[in-house]
Amino acid sequence: MLQRRSVIGEVVRGMKASDCVVSALGNISRDLYAVTAGMRERAFYCMGSMGSVTPLALGISLARVERRVFALEGDGSLLMNLGALVTLRRYGSRRVRLIVFDNGCYESTGGQPSQPDGLRLEALCRAAGLPTRVATTVGDVTRFVAAQPRDDRPRVLVAKVDRGAAASRVADPPAVIASRLAAWLSAELTVQPGGGVRSGIPAERRQARRGLAVR
Numbered sequence: 310m311l312q313r314r315s316v317i318g319e320v321v322r323g324m325k326a327s328d329c330v331v332s333a334l335g336n337i338s339r340d341l342y343a344v345t346a347g348m349r350e351r352a353f354y355c356m357g358s359m360g361s362v363t364p365l366a367l368g369i370s371l372a373r374v375e376r377r378v379f380a381l382e383g384d385g386s387l388l389m390n391l392g393a394l395v396t397l398r399r400y401g402s403r404r405v406r407l408i409v410f411d412n413g414c415y416e417s418t419g420g421q422p423s424q425p426d427g428l429r430l431e432a433l434c435r436a437a438g439l440p441t442r443v444a445t446t447v448g449d450v451t452r453f454v455a456a457q458p459r460d461d462r463p464r465v466l467v468a469k470v471d472r473g474a475a476a477s478r479v480a481d482p483p484a485v486i487a488s489r490l491a492a493w494l495s496a497e498l499t500v501q502p503g504g505g506v507r508s509g510i511p512a513e514r515r516q517a518r519r520g521l522a523v524r
């Protein structure tokens with residue numbers, strides 16, 4: 310069994326400066342917050358909204374086609390919004406990396422069971438058409454973060470993790486977290502000599518957006 314903190318630490322270590330990360334509420338966001346002091350502007354720590362990590366990561370990836378987005382999701386939160394897997398398969402790309410922390414319970418609220426016996430989350434993800442690996446060692450996480458998939462489907466890693474105490478609460482207000490990431494994502498906006506603001510969206514990104522309907 311893996312420790313949640315080790316998995317999060319390994320994901321952060323493997324991220325490039327152009328990558329960003331979205332994390333599920335509760336323990337996952339708390340542990341991510343503890344190790345991302347130097348990269349707050351590209352980390353979005355959810356405060357509520359169970360099941361919204363995958364849609365958020367997908368949205369970012371569609372709006373910013375040059376970025377990789379890591380999505381750190383709890384098993385209970387994923388199960389609350391299973392349809393997100395299908396949407397991710399339909400509209401997502403290899404730049405989205407979904408990591409599910411499978412501890413079999415709602416740990417952040419006291420450890421209530423989240424799954425029936427015998428359920429395999431990885432089978433659900435695969436059934437949605439998403440290439441999915443299971444992590445039982447930190448090396449599995451390292452390889453997943455560094456992988457350069459040949460086809461353009463989003464990738465999923467189901468990390469089998471133990472329960473374990475989390476770091477301190479996220480100290481920043483949600484509005485700060487949101488505006489900080491929005492500013493980072495918009496960084497290529499440039500001010501023109503006359504004072505106007507020009508969106509630096511490159512041609513290939515505009516084309517990629519137009520291509521959404523046919524993927």
Ligand SMILES: Cc1ncc(C[n+]2csc(CCOP(=O)(O)OP(=O)(O)O)c2C)c(N)n1
Binds near residue numbers: 334335385386387
């Ligand atoms: C819609 C909704 N229902 C319930 C809650 C209360 N809640 C907060 S965290 C949490 C548990 C999340 O479980 P999981 O996604 O498995 O992550 P873990 O806590 O195990 O890391 C629950 C039930 C919530 N925030 N939102």
